[in-house]
Amino acid sequence: MSIDHRLSAEYEELRATVAEFAKDVIAPKIGEFYEQQEFPYEIVREMGRMGLFGLPFPEEYGGMGGDYFALCIALEELARVDSSVAITLEAGVSLGAMPVFRFGTEEQKRTWLPKLCSGEMLGAFGLTEPECGSDAGGTRTTARLDEATDEWVINGTKCFITNSGTDITGLVTVTAVTGRKDDGRPRISSIIVPSGTPGFTVSKKYSKVGWNASDTRELSFADCRVPAANLLGEEGRGYAQFLRILDEGRIAISALSTGLAQGCVDESLSYAKTRHAFGRPIGDNQAIQFKIADMEMRAHTARLAWRDAASRLVHGDEFKKEAALAKLYSSEIAVTNAREATQIHGGYGFMNEYPVARMWRDSKILEIGEGTSEVQRMLIARELGLTG
Numbered sequence: 001m002s003i004d005h006r007l008s009a010e011y012e013e014l015r016a017t018v019a020e021f022a023k024d025v026i027a028p029k030i031g032e033f034y035e036q037q038e039f040p041y042e043i044v045r046e047m048g049r050m051g052l053f054g055l056p057f058p059e060e061y062g063g064m065g066g067d068y069f070a071l072c073i074a075l076e077e078l079a080r081v082d083s084s085v086a087i088t089l090e091a092g093v094s095l096g097a098m099p100v101f102r103f104g105t106e107e108q109k110r111t112w113l114p115k116l117c118s119g120e121m122l123g124a125f126g127l128t129e130p131e132c133g134s135d136a137g138g139t140r141t142t143a144r145l146d147e148a149t150d151e152w153v154i155n156g157t158k159c160f161i162t163n164s165g166t167d168i169t170g171l172v173t174v175t176a177v178t179g180r181k182d183d184g185r186p187r188i189s190s191i192i193v194p195s196g197t198p199g200f201t202v203s204k205k206y207s208k209v210g211w212n213a214s215d216t217r218e219l220s221f222a223d224c225r226v227p228a229a230n231l232l233g234e235e236g237r238g239y240a241q242f243l244r245i246l247d248e249g250r251i252a253i254s255a256l257s258t259g260l261a262q263g264c265v266d267e268s269l270s271y272a273k274t275r276h277a278f279g280r281p282i283g284d285n286q287a288i289q290f291k292i293a294d295m296e297m298r299a300h301t302a303r304l305a306w307r308d309a310a311s312r313l314v315h316g317d318e319f320k321k322e323a324a325l326a327k328l329y330s331s332e333i334a335v336t337n338a339r340e341a342t343q344i345h346g347g348y349g350f351m352n353e354y355p356v357a358r359m360w361r362d363s364k365i366l367e368i369g370e371g372t373s374e375v376q377r378m379l380i381a382r383e384l385g386l387t388g
Contacts, residue, residue, distance in 0.1 A: 005304075011073055014066075018074045021050065022081040027355075030082045033213040035352055037205065039166055040213055043085060048119015053092055057101055062114035068248060069310040072255035076303070079259025080266060081355070083362040084213035086256045091162035091214075092116070094249040096123025099173050099190060103233035103241050108192065112171060121170035126158040126193075126219055127242055137239060139188055141221065143176035150228045152178075152191050154199070154221040160369075165202040165217040169195050172219065175238045187236035191226060199224030210361035247320050249370045250327035251313060254306035257330035257366045260359055261299040264334075264341035267356050268292050271345055282344075291344060295337045302330035321383035328376035331366035338363040 007015060026043055033040045047053065055071045057063025064070075071093055079086035097116040100108055100123070115121035132138040141156025154176055158164075164172055172193050179187040193200055203218040233241055269292060272283030282288050305326035312319035341356040342349035349356050367373045 005307075007073070011070065014070055015073050015077055017050075018052070018077040019080070021046070022078050022085075026078070026085055027081045030085065030213060031353065031355075031358070034082075034084060034358055035212070037207075037212045039088075039215050040085065041167070044088060044119060044122075044168075047085070047089060051117075052089055053097070053119040054117030056093065057097065057113060057117050061101070061109055062117035064117075067314045068251065069307075069314050072252055072306060072310050075252055075255040076259035076262070076306075079256040080263040082213070082358070083256065083260055084211050086259065087162060087211055087214050088122075090249070090252045090256055091124065092119075092122045094252045095125035095245065096163060096171070096173075098248065099125065099232060099241060099245055100192070102244065103190070103237075105229075107229075108232070112192075115170060120168065122163040122166055122168050124161050124164040124169060124172040125242075125245070126161055126164070126172045126174040128158060128160045130157055130159050130218075137186070137188070139175055139177055139186065141174065141176040143174075143178050143189065143191055145178070145228060146225070149225070151225045152176075152228060152230065154191065154193065154224040154226070156221050158219040158221075160206075160216060161219055162214060162216050164215065164219055165205065166215045169215075171195060172200075173232055174219075174221070175242060178235055178238075181236075188238040189235045190232040190238040190241050192230040192232055193221070193224065193226055197224055197226060210358075210363070210365055212361075246370055247323050248313060250323040250376075251306055251309045251319070253366060253370045254302065254309065254323070254326035254330040257327075257334040257363075258299060258302040258306055260363055260366070261295070261302055261330065261334045261337040264337040264356060264359055265292060265295045265299055267354070267359075268295065268341045268344045271348075288344060291340050295340055298333035298337055302326070302333055305329055321380055324371070324376040324379040324383070327371065328373055328380070332373060334366050335363045 051064045052074050054063035055066045056068045059065045075086050075090055100112050116123050143152045143154045146153050174191050174193050175188055177186040178189040181187055199222050201220045206216050272288050273281055275282050309319050309322035309326045338360040342360045345356050348354050
């Protein structure tokens, strides 16, 4: 019996197809969108036509019948070229559609998933609040059930929500306190809020350091009413639901981080072979060679980490620790590789026309989003049996 770590023919075909799309379609156009801070609707539509938004979902709901591993393969290849496009896919699938698929009723799935899987519609996940980031149990947004009208009445604010304000955003799943447990702790539930619902206000786009071609906004709810049937899963189970969603999402962010790290290798190799200094290519210098070798080592190791976590997920094994390990390592080496790639490019690395400048700006958020590095270390220690 032997172990083969290579991709299957089906996965490899997907990887090659997305890599070609990223190189031929995204790379020539994305820089302009990025500098103008515009959402690339046509690129996203093409991703939808390719079936990327439906990769991990069953065909009966309009999906491609694949799995989470396939999604992560696509995310890595997209992020090798651009992270704004990659995070749009990651958030649309992992945070937008996946909660509906994992926890929704059959009616909710059939109502929302076909359009989410086709990319005609984007979904968002309203978790983070201005005073509640890593401590999601401190949610202040509230939802009370008006029994007279059989509606949830939602009040509160969410921030840093990806895909929440595009022209094709169709829903935001909002976590809100719907009561108190016997011990006084909040009972947090998840509720689907369709875009355009009265009382649901979407702010202007944030001015961000990176991910400038993706959509991120603050959301506010003022006596926002939605049908009681919009409850996602059981009342009071929202906290457990989002923990599952974030565990999965960390693998996706790890794959995205790996792609960015590998993209830094790709760009640095190309530059080192063509940039001359002191009469020869800078790639002839051992100092540059060692930098790129170390960058490749990091990207390769990160890839092994996310693939291990994703394999555990799709096979139904426990993966919480492995997801945290992969997310922690890959996000931190993405920052390191981006810094080194910028250094190799010298002054050109500081110019927005070069992809490494974009990668440098995009890398830092990877150590923060979907669980900070500090939170990942806490989770890993906890899974090792350390408590405090």
